[in-house]
Each structure stands twice: as structure tokens, then as C-alpha cells.
Amino acid sequence: MSRRLAAWLLLAALQIASPAAAGERAFDKSLTDFRSLHRAETERAGIVGSSFYVVRDGRVAAADHHGLQDADSGVPVDAQTIYHWASITKTMTGIAILQLRDRGLLTLDDPIVRLVPELAAVHNPFGDTGAITLRQLMSHSAGFGGGTWRWRDRDWQPFEPRSWAQLAAMLPYTDVQFRPGSRFSYSNPGIVYLGQVIERLTGEDFEVYIDKNILKPLGMHASYFDRTPPHLLRHRSHSYYIRDGKRVAAPFDVDTGVTVSNGGLNAPLPDMARYAAFLLGDAKRRAEYDVVLKRASLEEMWVPQIAAGEDFTQGRMAPTTWSGLSFFVDRSDGIRIIGHNGDQNGFRAYLSLCPDQHLGTLLAFNTETRGVANDPSNRTTAESRIALATDGLCKALAPSTG
Numbered sequence: 001m002s003r004r005l006a007a008w009l010l011l012a013a014l015q016i017a018s019p020a021a022a023g024e025r026a027f028d029k030s031l032t033d034f035r036s037l038h039r040a041e042t043e044r045a046g047i048v049g050s051s052f053y054v055v056r057d058g059r060v061a062a063a064d065h066h067g068l069q070d071a072d073s074g075v076p077v078d079a080q081t082i083y084h085w086a087s088i089t090k091t092m093t094g095i096a097i098l099q100l101r102d103r104g105l106l107t108l109d110d111p112i113v114r115l116v117p118e119l120a121a122v123h124n125p126f127g128d129t130g131a132i133t134l135r136q137l138m139s140h141s142a143g144f145g146g147g148t149w150r151w152r153d154r155d156w157q158p159f160e161p162r163s164w165a166q167l168a169a170m171l172p173y174t175d176v177q178f179r180p181g182s183r184f185s186y187s188n189p190g191i192v193y194l195g196q197v198i199e200r201l202t203g204e205d206f207e208v209y210i211d212k213n214i215l216k217p218l219g220m221h222a223s224y225f226d227r228t229p230p231h232l233l234r235h236r237s238h239s240y241y242i243r244d245g246k247r248v249a250a251p252f253d254v255d256t257g258v259t260v261s262n263g264g265l266n267a268p269l270p271d272m273a274r275y276a277a278f279l280l281g282d283a284k285r286r287a288e289y290d291v292v293l294k295r296a297s298l299e300e301m302w303v304p305q306i307a308a309g310e311d312f313t314q315g316r317m318a319p320t321t322w323s324g325l326s327f328f329v330d331r332s333d334g335i336r337i338i339g340h341n342g343d344q345n346g347f348r349a350y351l352s353l354c355p356d357q358h359l360g361t362l363l364a365f366n367t368e369t370r371g372v373a374n375d376p377s378n379r380t381t382a383e384s385r386i387a388l389a390t391d392g393l394c395k396a397l398a399p400s401t402g
Contacts, residue, residue, distance in 0.1 A: 026396035031062055037389050039066055045382035046242050047367040049077040053269050054393060055360040058282040060273050069237040069366065071247070080235045082222065082268050083364035085349045086342030089225075089265040090191050092210055094138055094326020096198050098297045099213060105201050108135040108325070112142075115197045118168045124176040132180045134197065137190040138325040139305035143176035144187040148259050159345070160257040164196065167258060184308040184323050188262050195261025206261050217292050218274045223267035226255045235268065239346030240367040247367070250346030263344050269362060272351070276360040279338075279353055301325040302338050302355075335394050341387075343368065350387040354394035361390040 031054065042050045049067035053060055065077040100106050106115070111130045113120045122129050126143070136142040149161050150170075161167055167189070178185065195206045202209050207225040215223050228236045239250040256264040267275075278289050279298065286295070304322035321330045330337045336356055342349035350363040369381045380388075 023397055027393065030392045030396040034389055034393060035062075035064055038064065038386055041382045041386050042066055042365070045367075045369045046245075046247060047365055047369065047382065048240050048247070049081070049237060049366045050386075051077055051081065051083070051269050051362075051364050052390075053273050053276075053362040055273050055276040055280065055362070057358050058277045058280065058285070060270075063269065065269075067366075069235075071238065071240065071249075077237070077366075079270055080222075080268055082228065082232060082236045082266050083349060083366060084237075084239065084342070084344060084347040085265040085267060085272070085351075085364070086263040086344035086347055087188075088340050088342040088349055088351050089261065089263045091326050091340050091351070092214055092265065093191055093194050093198070093206075093261045094301055095214060095293050095298075096210060097134060097138065097194055098293055098301060098325070100198065100201055102294065102297055106134065106197070108138070109133045112137060112193055112197070115200060116193055118171055119193065121171040122174045122176060123172070126176055126179040129176065132176075134194065135305070135325065136180050137187075137194055139323045140184050140186050140190065140308070141181050141306045141323070142187065142190050143178050143180045143185070144174070144190045145177055146186055146188060148188045148192060148262065159251060159254040160259045162255075162257040164258050167192065181306075184306045186308075188259065191262045192259055195258075198261070207264070214292055215271075217288075218278050220267060220271040220274055223265065223271045225260050225264040225266065226257075228253050228266065236266070237347075237366045241346050242367060242369045250368075254345055256344075263342065269364065272362050272364075276351065276353065276362060280355055280358055280360050301327050302329055304329050332391050333395060333398075335391070335398050337391065337394065348381075348383040350383075350390075352387065352390050354397075357394050357397040359394055359397060361393065363387055363390070 038050065038052055047067065048071045049069050051065045054062040063079065065079065065081070067077050069075050069077045069081045101108060110133060112132050112134060113130045120129055132142045148167070198209055199206055222232060236253055238252055241248045241250060256262065278292060281289065281295055289295070302324050304324055306323050308323040308328060309319035309321040321328050327338050327340055335354055337352060337354055339350065339352040346366065346368045348365040348368055350361070353360040363386060365383050369383065
């Protein structure tokens with residue numbers, strides 16, 4: 001009887017373990033396939049340098065670096081290479097707003113003009129600008145246009161407006177383009193206005209506040225905003241454009257000025273892996289992570305607010321994408337995917353999280369390519385095709401519905 005019972009228990013254990021083992025095999029195969037795709041696509045497209053990390057259960061499960069951080073000197077990409085993360089900065093801006101909310105300094109439904117009174121000068125043909133809320137700015141549904149500076153038509157102009165005074169002077173010539181809250185339209189200036197909220201409520205520059213309240217607590221000690229400090233300059237990646245089959249260097253080590261809350265973050269992959277691990281959560285580090293933002297508040301940022309896919313289908317976005325609060329939310333084959341892209345000055349970056357699989361991916365490229373507009377099979381860029389392929393890693397770990 002005991003031998004028969006032991007055999008039955010062994011069989012039951014194997015039946016329980018088999019799906020997990022199969023999932024691990026599928027994950028390993030997906031990772032191998034992804035590595036091959038990443039290298040092949042970057043080489044085919046002429047991308048100078050790229051890195052990707054897979055973060056799983058709070059740890060780096062895979063890391064790969066390919067190419068050069070400086071094409072002229074031949075310096076290779078490695079774990080210390082610092083990429084520009086562009087609009088992924090917006091997720092930190094959103095976290096800062098939730099921090100201030102949790103501290104009782106604001107509500108998400110506060111009117112933006114209460115905190116940034118200059119916005120009352122904006123022309124709003126749909127009603128009272130005072131009705132536009134922080135929530136609408138965070139979900140890109142406030143009605144503001146996309147570009148921060150509309151008149152960049154000279155090479156000698158600064159990379160971005162340097163001061164708030166420049167943007168404030170534009171406000172009487174700025175209009176609300178649709179009824180706030182009625183639809184999605186990705187807006188960079190809307191996030192700059194949120195950056196002003198952070199500075200005015202805390203009395204600190206945006207960069208200082210984020211460093212104290214997000215970067216330092218998470219151990220992101222090689223991360224910073226805008227111009228690179230001298231001790232990190234040797235690790236700063238150059239960036240490039242591929243135009244008409246030719247590589248063109250982008251400006252090196254630029255300053256995003258007053259738009260820093262919009263896209264000023266620079267960081268190496270190990271630091272961003274710490275950020276991804278925080279976003280994914282870990283019960284063992286709950287107290288440490290709650291110092292930055294409570295889990296419930298972070299999950300609140302991932303609640304869909306307004307459909308975004310029809311207006312923002314390029315790159316990592318899909319027709320099923322929704323805008324949350326400073327993050328984008330999608331479900332692909334039943335898998336919840338949370339993330340944000342970044343695209344600026346020759347850099348492209350992708351943050352993608354599958355919280356239910358405890359898995360996240362980070363992709364960074366120091367070269368921006370363009371899809372072929374008249375080729376239906378190649379309208380997306382190599383970078384976005386690689387980013388979309390990361391979904392396979394999450395699908396490999398998802399429970400089978402068959």
C-alpha cells in the first residue's frame with residue numbers, strides 16, 4: 001500500500017510540475033528566438049547599438065548588448081552604456097503626481113489652472129479651461145496638441161525651450177483642440193504642465209525631486225537628467241538616424257530644458273532593471289517599494305482611462321491600447337501588458353511589463369530608423385518590430401487557454 005501510495009504521489013507531482021516545466025521550456029525557446037531576432041533586425045536595419053534586458057521575479061533573467069555606443073571610436077555597448085529613455089520619463093512624472101496625491105497635496109481631479117494659473121490664458125472653444133484636470137493631462141485626454149514647440153524650423157534653435165517663461169509666453173496662442181475628456185491625443189506639453197505642478201508644490205526642480213523620491217530610493221545611482229556628469233560621460237551613448245540608407249549623427253548629450261518632465265531621463269540598463277522590478281512588485285521588498293509608491297496607487301495608474309489605439313497605433317501601440325495614468329495598457333491574447341515608449345534625438349526605448357507573469361522587458365536603441373512608407377509589409381520600424389516580439393516572452397509563461 002505504501003509503495004502504491006508513493007507511486008501515486010509521484011505521478012501527481014509530475015502532473016503538477018509538467019505544465020510549469022513546459023512553460024519554462026517555452027520561455028527558454030522564446031528567449032532564444034528573441035535574441036536571434038534582436039541581433040538580426042538591428043544588423044539588417046543598420047542600428048549602431050542596442051541593449052535588452054528581461055526582468056523576471058525581481059531579477060535580471062537575461063541581458064544582451066549588441067553593437068557600438070560610439071560608431072566613430074568603436075566603443076562597444078555594454079552594461080554601463082547610458083541610453084536616453086525619452087518619453088519613458090513620463091512614467092516617473094506620473095508616479096511623482098501620485099506621490100503628491102498620497103501625501104494629501106493634490107487630487108487627480110484638481111483643475112490644472114489652480115496649480116498652474118498661467119494656463120487660464122489658453123484659448124478653449126469648448127468651455128472653461130478651469131475644468132481641465134490633472135487626470136486628463138495624465139491620460140492625454142485634456143485636448144492639448146502634441147508638440148511642445150511648434151516653430152522649430154532653424155538648425156540653430158535650442159534642442160528644446162530652455163525655460164518655463166518661453167512656454168508661458170505661448171499660452172495665449174495655444175488652443176484646446178477637442179472637448180477635454182472626450183478622446184485621446186498624445187500631448188507633450190500636457191506633461192510639461194504636470195512637471196510645473198511638481199516643482200510648485202515641492203519647491204524643488206523636477207530633476208531634484210525625482211532623484212530624491214524615485215531614483216535614489218530605487219538605487220538608480222547612474223541615472224540622471226539632461227547633460228551627463230563628467231564621471232559618466234565615457235559611458236554616454238551617441239545617437240544616430242538612418243535616412244535614405246545613410247547614417248547621420250544626432251546631437252550629442254542634449255539638454256531637454258523645460259521639457260525635462262516630458263523626456264529628460266538618461267540611464268544604463270541595470271538601473272532601468274531596478275525601475276522595472278519596482279513596477280512589477282515583489283512581496284519581499286514591499287516596504288522598500290512602498291516608500292516610493294504604494295502598490296495600490298501604482299495599480300491605479302494602470303486602470304484604463306480612455307481608448308488610445310486609434311490615435312496612436314505606431315511603434316509599440318496596438319488598436320486595443322488604452323491610456324492609463326502616465327502608462328499605456330493593452331491586452332494581447334488575454335495577457336495584460338503595461339508600458340511606455342520613448343523616441344527622441346535618435347534614441348528609441350521601450351518599457352514593457354506583464355505584471356501577471358512577473359515579467360518585464362527593456363529595449364534601448366541608439367539609432368532611429370524609419371519604415372518604408374510605400375511598402376505595406378514594412379511600415380513599422382525595425383525597433384518597433386523587435387519591441388512587439390517581446391510579447392512572446394509573456395505568452396510563453398501565460399496559462400494555456402486551450
